[in-house]
Amino acid sequence: MAKKHNIPVETIKRTITYIRYLEREKQKGVKIISSRDITSLLNIPPAQFRKDLSFFGEFGKRGVGYNVDILIETLKQLLGLDRKVKAIVVGAGRLGTALVQYPGFLEINVEIIGAFDNDSKKIGQSIKGIDIYDIKNIKKFIIKNNVKIALLCVPSDSAQIVANILIEAGIKSILNFAPVVLILPEGINIANVDMASEIGSIIYRMKETVQ
Amino acid sequence: MAKKHNIPVETIKRTITYIRYLEREKQKGVKIISSRDITSLLNIPPAQFRKDLSFFGEFGKRGVGYNVDILIETLKQLLGLDRKVKAIVVGAGRLGTALVQYPGFLEINVEIIGAFDNDSKKIGQSIKGIDIYDIKNIKKFIIKNNVKIALLCVPSDSAQIVANILIEAGIKSILNFAPVVLILPEGINIANVDMASEIGSIIYRMKETVQ
DNA sequence: TAGATTGTTAATCGATTAACAATC
DNA sequence: TAGATTGTTAATCGATTAACAATC
Structure with a gap:
């Protein structure tokens, strides 16, 4: 369920880091990524990534992971970073x-x-x-x-x-x-x-x- | 009682702000300052200032306030900012x-x-x-x-x-x-x-x- | 002494982490 | 189906704020 508002500042800042790292993985050709894989690059627990995303909505597929392209686009849009x-x-x-x-x-x-x-x-x-x-x-x-x-x-x-x-x-x-x-x-x-x-x-x- | 360790990072950062503002008040000739007076410049509640200081020790005089000179010197020393x-x-x-x-x-x-x-x-x-x-x-x-x-x-x-x-x-x-x-x-x-x-x-x- | 302000305890608030049912 | 991973609830942890006794 997509929530809104009262999203912690730290969640927002981390989300920008997520976008950056997702872009880099995309460059490498990664199409699907799990919370474990992305957070291992960022030195944070996987639960924090999932919790952070849950403030915005649901973006993953259980048993599979997240579609990198779609996740980047959606997060950018949610933060207002999809346009100059x-x-x-x-x-x-x-x-x-x-x-x-x-x-x-x-x-x-x-x-x-x-x-x-x-x-x-x-x-x-x-x-x-x-x-x-x-x-x-x-x-x-x-x-x-x-x-x-x-x-x-x-x-x-x-x-x-x-x-x-x-x-x-x-x-x-x-x-x-x-x-x-x-x-x-x-x-x-x-x-x-x-x-x-x-x-x-x-x-x-x-x-x-x-x- | 002077405690140590496990001082929150945010407390440390605020303490540096305290030092900066105490220096500025000192320049203006202020000798004694209360938690209310200093925090009104910083947009934070007085209790936070006193709580932050309490991690380091006791520096004030009840009913009076804090000696600006001494507080600056002590805080600098505690943070390791008293020498180059x-x-x-x-x-x-x-x-x-x-x-x-x-x-x-x-x-x-x-x-x-x-x-x-x-x-x-x-x-x-x-x-x-x-x-x-x-x-x-x-x-x-x-x-x-x-x-x-x-x-x-x-x-x-x-x-x-x-x-x-x-x-x-x-x-x-x-x-x-x-x-x-x-x-x-x-x-x-x-x-x-x-x-x-x-x-x-x-x-x-x-x-x-x-x- | 009376008034003021500290230092600290306790209450509140919020964020992180763990655990697990849901589900692909 | 069995294995994997999500989304979320509940537990934990830590930080902020309120309140007040101590005391100058």
């Missing part, structure tokens, strides 16, 4: 310009269509065909191109201010790379990529295991 | 070179001391004073400098192979930016920064809330 999704990068520093051409986004159909900055030296330049625009013109751009997602790569000091501008301009979702907690209105989606706290947690674990 | 920690970047592409100068690492005392690549065009160059070395010489470098942490920014195809080389060379912890699941021996610490699955989860949530 446009996004912009805000803050065209080292990190921002790296994200403009990050291949992992293309894999899931996310396309960066522009970058923004307030530095006149950067405005007008382009990276791999993606232009850097003046942040002053961001609202026009967002409306014209119907962009809903922004990757926020500005310095910590200005992250909240720029986030406010983005929302004012019509952005609905922010992937935040600045190590600050953004305060945002209801209805805005936020995910934080906090590289420093990831590395910090590694340092702590190392301390524990070495001692 | 050396790390290397492996894969000197766009993302790798961005990480070399990422200011968020310095904030928590992590210092990138070198970058490695197998591309002869990159080897010998330097970014902000950090040299790019031939990956062939990585083992010597790691031993000589006693490096334990690597930031892995190579293409997905080679991530597992390069990870094996790193471990062989003596690396104990890997922060992996490639969208693959690495299979590693017991005792090696791993954290994954999966930007694509973060953005994918945002797309799904947007789909749900808009409909």
Whole structure:
């Protein structure tokens, strides 16, 4: 029975990993795959894969496994990754310009269509065909191109201010790379990529295991 | 009573956020802070802050709050962030070179001391004073400098192979930016920064809330 | 002392894992 | 049919939140 809603965030993230690995198996010519086979590649228990899928519906054949092609297509559709999704990068520093051409986004159909900055030296330049625009013109751009997602790569000091501008301009979702907690209105989606706290947690674990 | 071990990963990550915000309050001249005041900046319940701290020990004064200076120093020490920690970047592409100068690492005392690549065009160059070395010489470098942490920014195809080389060379912890699941021996610490699955989860949530 | 805030216990909530009936 | 594997229920595990006694 197809359920909906209240799907755990971790289930969603794992599902994207499933799609990636299913694509790779498809490349190798695999047509049918079992929960045991796919999870052995991912270092997770088979039950978790089946449980995760059960949030979306039923996709397998008992005694047989899952049709790789159909599973890929269905999962992509359910997550909204079956069509190109446009996004912009805000803050065209080292990190921002790296994200403009990050291949992992293309894999899931996310396309960066522009970058923004307030530095006149950067405005007008382009990276791999993606232009850097003046942040002053961001609202026009967002409306014209119907962009809903922004990757926020500005310095910590200005992250909240720029986030406010983005929302004012019509952005609905922010992937935040600045190590600050953004305060945002209801209805805005936020995910934080906090590289420093990831590395910090590694340092702590190392301390524990070495001692 | 000071406990240890089995501290949840999420508690560790939040603790790093606490340190960052305590530093900022310290800059503003705040000497004493309550769980309510700090968590109001972080959008989390005060009880979570106190619960998190309780994994490490007792640091506050009832009826008063926490001494900002002492709390910062103690938490840093407990996490192993009170002294400089050396790390290397492996894969000197766009993302790798961005990480070399990422200011968020310095904030928590992590210092990138070198970058490695197998591309002869990159080897010998330097970014902000950090040299790019031939990956062939990585083992010597790691031993000589006693490096334990690597930031892995190579293409997905080679991530597992390069990870094996790193471990062989003596690396104990890997922060992996490639969208693959690495299979590693017991005792090696791993954290994954999966930007694509973060953005994918945002797309799904947007789909749900808009409909 | 009275008011405030901690540290911790207990209750709640949610996610993971195990087990197994359903069924291909 | 016999063997295999799914989908789901129930059990377990862990994390978050609420409540409050301790105490500054």
